[in-house]
């Protein structure tokens with residue numbers, strides 16, 4: 001089985017054009033189950049997932065990330081971090097919420113890829129407007145929008161990545 005995860009990681013890319021084909025609920029459930037298995041600091045699991053499927057609600061989410069391409073996604077998961085539930089390191093108070101949310105989000109993205117879906121991490125959105133829209137309490141931060149859908153084009157673009165020699169040191 002060695003290579004399965006590598007091939008998923010190679011296949012996942014930032015998809016910015018989707019078909020209108022809806023994503024079935026059982027596929028969304030599977031993707032969420034993979035995210036549920038993500039590790040987190042002290043196993044606090046400070047995450048929640050808002051699954052946006054209704055077209056009117058997608059329209060409202062588009063208002064907080066106003067890009068033409070985003071409009072093509074049939075659904076989107078808003079990954080939220082709860083700063084009251086996350087681990088704050090004793091020594092310096094560092095909040096590990098961002099790290100936990102990043103792991104869970106990439107679990108979502110890889111699971112989506114496995115299901116033949118495309119996704120795209122989006123952090124450059126109006127988080128305050130999003131929190132208002134979803135009526136989130138103050139300590140819950142919408143951290144990532146993850147649009148999901150079937151890619152409009154089948155080609156996986158070439159991955160531009162640093163080489164292992166550039167990023168790894170062996171001691």
Ligand SMILES: Cc1cc2nc3c(=O)[nH]c(=O)nc-3n(C[C@H](O)[C@H](O)[C@H](O)COP(=O)(O)O)c2cc1C
Nearest residue numbers: 012013014015016120121122123124125157159160
């Ligand atoms: C933390 C994070 C934030 C990102 N925010 C955005 C964003 O706001 N808008 C966008 O179009 N892409 C966003 N991306 C996608 C990156 O541009 C993309 O993952 C990167 O260029 C690598 O390309 P690939 O995902 O196709 O391999 C984000 C990715 C990450 C990991």
